[in-house]
Amino acid sequence: MLPGIFWIVPVAGVITIIFAILLTRNVLKRPTGTPKMKEIGDIIFQGAWAFLKRQYTTISIYSAAIAIVIGVLVGVLGGTEVEGLTALDIGWRTSVAFLVGAFCSGLAGFIGMFIAVKSNVRCAAAAQQSLTQAVNVALRGGAVSGFLITALSLIGVTVIFFAYGGQNNPQIAPHLIVGFGFGASFVALFAQLGGGIYTKAADVGADLVGKVESGIPEDDPRNPAVIADLVGDNVGDCAGRGADLFESTAAENIGAMILGIAAYLATDNIAWILFPLCVRGFGMIASMIGLLCVRAKENENAMNALNRGYFVSIGLSVIGLAVTVYLMLDNWWLFGAGMVGIVASVVIVFITQYYTEARYKPVQEIAEASKTGPATNIIMGMSVGFSTTFATALVIGLALLLSYWMGSESGVIGAGAFGTAVATMGMLMTCPYVLSMDTFGPITDNANGINEMAGAGPEIRRITDRLDAVGNTTKALTKGYAMVSAGLAAFLLFQAYLDRVSFIKFGESGLYTVVDIARIEVFVGALLAVMIVYLFSAWAIKAVGKTASKIIEEVRRQFKADPGILAGTSKPDYARAVDITTRAGLREMIAPGLLPVLGPIVIGVVFRYLPGGYDAAMVVAAVLMVGTIGGIMMASFMNNGGGAWDNAKKMIEDGQLKDENGQVLGKGTFAHQAAVVGDTVGDPLKDTAGPSLHVLVKLLATITLVMCPLFISV
């Protein structure tokens, strides 16, 4: 029998979808500004559409192939029968779940980006009226994406859970739906990678050939790559991060359900398995109310308005958590564990601000180092990026220890790990709100670009400029949030993996619990995992460079073929630049995308069949665990370092750097040029490799969960 409180899941799901539809209608009916603005908006829309079509075609082909491979591998090599299901049964169910997960993830990214692109031009137009209106458009446009994504993830997991017999066999169904999480993270990796490569290649390419070579300003309509640059903001930040957090919520939800099985078996209370779904339902309602509370005042920093809404969401989430725990688990230790997750999400926001905002020391040190040139700027930025791992590791480590301890103290069977699951769920309650703030970023960024290109007045530009700066902050915060959620979720996903290995190997969970890194093969597996993180990063940033060079070639070609472009008398061929970026970006995404998918499978299968009596399942566990550590530390370096470089440049542009005589070192000075180099280096780190690493970490978890039958010799 389902617990009474379970009504929250369908209700929250339906309400959220209605909410998203209302927001969409609200945004779409707004004016699109001057004909010039509308024209630019249309071009961006077409470019984004063209990219998404191609990208999702590619992803669909790979998804179909992977679905077949999973089915065949698990079905054939998977081994024994588990609780009445043959390997073949598990295989096809996993394949179908994979396809559903992949489809939902793609759909979420697609719709979110559609609305975001439509919101850009309306936000630009709204800035003509007031700041308040512009904030409204940007936040509501972002919220469509944020809420739809989380709703789809909640509904998707719920439906497939029940479709696979969750009500009658709750101890088996969570194992069958891991494919959903894998599908979601597979698409997320490609969406984040493809989008990340596209956006930074277009950005770097447009800057190098425009600002550096031809001396025309940023977002100048004469630059053929300028539309590609604006399209990039959407495909990277909206579609990419959306897919990232879609799979986060899905994979972590499923992992938490698997961990609930032990308590379910001990108590025969299905609430342990359904708890993650319900708590997320409350989180969506809390986020929705928080969002409705945002009222930007005309003369305040828009960030304050966003923060007010955020704190309302947090407060309501705490209440929602308390209610769910009380009604479903009735154990206040677990409420404490959930609170750990919520607090961690707030703490990381402040830490991210410290490392990436110009009013604190790290960014100032980078700006200072720019005085002696690009080399010292890079060295200092790298140092700042490296040192951010301290705070990241400390927050994740403390949150894990505390929530695990509270889980253990709860006295429930297996609840140490379940404590970390509750913490993760607590943290993810505000996910729709955070995601709305995140998408706020590219919308305001684009609105600013559209106003620049359409030649809007200085008063209007000032508004979108200010919103753009706020958007940079919210983007950075979301990355911190995604990173810590990946770290917090890591432990619960490991335990889910071990549980699943135990289940397959011994027919019940809890019998396979040790991952002994003092065994030679396990140590080597751990070494290879960290190597995969480095190699993936290498390929991802190299892909940006390669794609950027294609754009640069094309822009040079257009300038050469038609001198009228630079003179401003003829129009550049934006569409061709977009098309070339699209093709190159998608081609370059394949190799880094397949590495973390194939890597763990190859390692696991090789060790399974190698003579020497190696425990391949344990090797893969080490790949997962140590790969997660390596990935999170590298992502911390890249995201925060990149953000700091970016803001050091902005700080100089704002005239906040002075030489020893008190003279301002602003735009165009040697220091500024050095800071521009730092920003350009940071770009592929913070917008391509870094965010993709969050996805990689979770992909490692879902792929090992799904593929673990392959690694077990029975």
Add this chain to the structure above:
Amino acid sequence: MLPGIFWIVPVAGVITIIFAILLTRNVLKRPTGTPKMKEIGDIIFQGAWAFLKRQYTTISIYSAAIAIVIGVLVGVLGGTEVEGLTALDIGWRTSVAFLVGAFCSGLAGFIGMFIAVKSNVRCAAAAQQSLTQAVNVALRGGAVSGFLITALSLIGVTVIFFAYGGQNNPQIAPHLIVGFGFGASFVALFAQLGGGIYTKAADVGADLVGKVESGIPEDDPRNPAVIADLVGDNVGDCAGRGADLFESTAAENIGAMILGIAAYLATDNIAWILFPLCVRGFGMIASMIGLLCVRAKENENAMNALNRGYFVSIGLSVIGLAVTVYLMLDNWWLFGAGMVGIVASVVIVFITQYYTEARYKPVQEIAEASKTGPATNIIMGMSVGFSTTFATALVIGLALLLSYWMGSESGVIGAGAFGTAVATMGMLMTCPYVLSMDTFGPITDNANGINEMAGAGPEIRRITDRLDAVGNTTKALTKGYAMVSAGLAAFLLFQAYLDRVSFIKFGESGLYTVVDIARIEVFVGALLAVMIVYLFSAWAIKAVGKTASKIIEEVRRQFKADPGILAGTSKPDYARAVDITTRAGLREMIAPGLLPVLGPIVIGVVFRYLPGGYDAAMVVAAVLMVGTIGGIMMASFMNNGGGAWDNAKKMIEDGQLKDENGQVLGKGTFAHQAAVVGDTVGDPLKDTAGPSLHVLVKLLATITLVMCPLFISV
């Protein structure tokens, strides 16, 4: 009773010392060139001397403090009695061993550098006669350092082993001498860090203020920082790397002896414990003969001559290994394990060349990326550096798996891990030769600088220029060698740690073998370990930046105070620049130096006393193991990436980069300026943080070995 073959240890030790004395006399009696050259040589000598005096004073103070802390901590908190020794007994013995190790390491670095500095000017002078003579001086000067260091390490370990009752209680003595390894690695870390910070700060500072700001060439005598730069090559590359490999050989030797205890107890044959000492004795003889075979021909690449000698050493080492295995262990599987180590050392040399030499793709890609500016150069270099982890991880992983497997097949008790120990010993046999080649680098680099400053003719400069390029290669190879030896040794040092924990906890070895990373506290420990690697790197490279800014200020001050300096009419105050660099460099070395020393201790002690029933010894084991993985991967990125950046710049300077019209893009072009930025960024990575990370990895091992009584609740 000692095995008959043991005579090789004292004989090799004594012969090596005599050999080093003869080499020293041979070098010192050579001419010191023109008065101008002699003058410059003297200034360098004084600067180096001043640095070493200050540096070793600082290190002595810290060493004394640490020795007391070790004694007190182990003595008081150490717990129970082990085989008749109280905690207090173990405490003071460890302290004394620590001091002896620290002293030997310091002495080795000191003498080696003394001779190297004396060789510089003689190498410069010899270049006036012939290339052959110049090679002879540089190689012999380097060999003093290489051979003395390994001899001191061998003799030191042997003496202290017998002094602590090794002959009567061979199962206990190795545990008591771990302090020697800790002392050695403690000094090595500070030597490498302090030297690395000094050398790169001087280099970066001199370049930025000289080449960039004032437009005077490299090594120009008008630059007040030029002597500091030359001094830096000696204190970083000679003293630093020497101390690094001193502690490598010592720590790995001791670890291997600990692993031999199990087989000794089973067979009552002390040969298992003494094997590492004997095999190293043969290695020294093999290296000596190899060195004597080097005869540079006037018209060939000096690298070929060095390679011939290297292959002679390798061949003789294989024979020496076979003889030792036959006489002492009589088990050919273990000979195979040793061969794995030797082969791995050769393979890594080729791989390092692939990633860092201009004739291969990676460096060419970086040079190519320089065409679009410093940002793309940095991105590409980072990508190359990241991707070198692939080869590093593969070589280390395969060598570990193979040697462990051969050890297991040998049928000897505990010989899986002992197999990796034999592999490490096999690899380290040629250490004296490799170290001689390494010190060849800074000597030729300095000789080249001296010739430049003394205004030597173009023919002579051509010779030292060519040798300098060879020196760059040998330096890069040594780093690869040190890195793989650290990786290979890692596993044996872990096992030694677990053995020691078992010994303390249960009174015998082999009972504490599992490091379960699926436990929450162990996972968090692993996370913190990787964080320490990042934070250490952050501080190390930041120290370079901070120190460099002090030099820049001083040079600017001198140029301002006396315009005659730039005009060439008055002499700059070299000594003051040296002194300022020394003070700043040594101050900046403290924080990063103490981090890896205190980090593991704090983590271990905190988890020991935290409520929650954590296994602190296991947490520390994870810190050691995963920290090693993180450290080696980061070092691979930094060393190889830095080398690649350096050579991409050299490739452009050699006129090997062309634009699309076939025009050479040489010195002074936009591409070259971009490549200079990359080189400057790479400098602190490859010469400060990267090499220090090797030491850090081994320091983690020795410190946990020594301090493990603190982590065990009994």
